[in-house]
Amino acid sequence: MNALMPLVTSAVSLFGLQMNGMDMAVAEKWTNAKVIRYHAVGLHKSREPVVFGDYEGKADVTDTITVEYTWDNRTRKFVGPVKVVDGKSVLTNIKSDGTNCGPPTLKGEYESFQYVSQTISGDQVQLTGTRVFPPAMVSNYPGSCSMRAIVGGKEPVITAVGGTSPEVLGMPIMKEGFLTTSPDRKTFSVGDLSDWKWTYTPTLVQ
Numbered sequence: 001m002n003a004l005m006p007l008v009t010s011a012v013s014l015f016g017l018q019m020n021g022m023d024m025a026v027a028e029k030w031t032n033a034k035v036i037r038y039h040a041v042g043l044h045k046s047r048e049p050v051v052f053g054d055y056e057g058k059a060d061v062t063d064t065i066t067v068e069y070t071w072d073n074r075t076r077k078f079v080g081p082v083k084v085v086d087g088k089s090v091l092t093n094i095k096s097d098g099t100n101c102g103p104p105t106l107k108g109e110y111e112s113f114q115y116v117s118q119t120i121s122g123d124q125v126q127l128t129g130t131r132v133f134p135p136a137m138v139s140n141y142p143g144s145c146s147m148r149a150i151v152g153g154k155e156p157v158i159t160a161v162g163g164t165s166p167e168v169l170g171m172p173i174m175k176e177g178f179l180t181t182s183p184d185r186k187t188f189s190v191g192d193l194s195d196w197k198w199t200y201t202p203t204l205v206q
Contacts, residue, residue: 026185027170033073035206040067040161046195047093050110052133052153056096056141057104063089063112067125067161070205082125086115101139105147108134113157124162131155159196164188166202 030036044063051057064087070079089112094103111132119126135152139145168174169185181188189199 021172023170023185025170027167029204030166030169030202033166033204033206035079035204036071036073036166037203037205038067038069038071038164039201039203040069041065041199042067042159042161043197043199044112044159044195045197046112048112050091050094050106050133051104051136051138051150053150055104055136055138055150056099056101057094057136057138058097059091059094059110061089061091061110061112063087065113065115065127065159065161067127069125069162071162076123078120078125082118082120084115084118084127086113086129089113096139096141099139099141099145101141101145102147104139105137106134107136108152110134113159121160124160126158126160129157129159131157159194161198164190164198164200166200169202 042065044061044065047058047060049057050059050061066085066087068083071077072079089110091106091110094106096103109132111130113129114132115127115129117128119128132154133152136150137147138150140148166188168179168188169181171181173183173185174180178191179188187199187201189197191197
């Protein structure tokens with residue numbers, strides 16, 4: 001996420017040279033904004049291991065985090081508390097990838113990101129979480145496809161949100177790529193390097 005702001009700034013600079021397709025009223029609105037309320041939804045999609053340790057067992061995982069905060073656009077500082085709502089991980093297509101064995105059986109809930117705490121660092125909120133692996137039954141591959149029980153475990157994970165500028169909503173609509181904007185210019189989405197995509201809905205406070 002540390003690379004987020006330079007990329008957004010580059011996009012703004014690039015499209016700032018292209019008047020065709022710009023909405024100058026929207027661009028001016030957010031350029032002059034003093035205080036902004038953000039509703040940011042992080043969407044994580046990845047095929048990843050869902051059993052603890054060096055065993056075969058992966059799934060297509062979807063996870064969400066919702067973050068709400070108020071931002072002083074002039075001083076570039078957070079105002080007041082940051083609210084975090086952690087969504088549940090959803091798993092599909094569980095398989096023992098790369099083998100001819102049956103899929104693992106999870107004996108509990110797998111959580112790709114279980115929220116623990118937050119830390120404000122500059123213009124970002126760093127979110128610290130835990131990846132939770134439940135106990136499971138896995139194959140004895142490559143020895144055989146018979147199943148055995150393994151313990152669960154936990155791993156620390158980190159992601160971040162922030163470092164964004166709503167001025168991009170006034171730029172030409174971007175439908176694909178690292179930075180995209182909705183046709184109604186009410187939301188914009190930014191990807192990062194850890195399979196998270198953040199969609200921001202800003203509301204003008206002052």
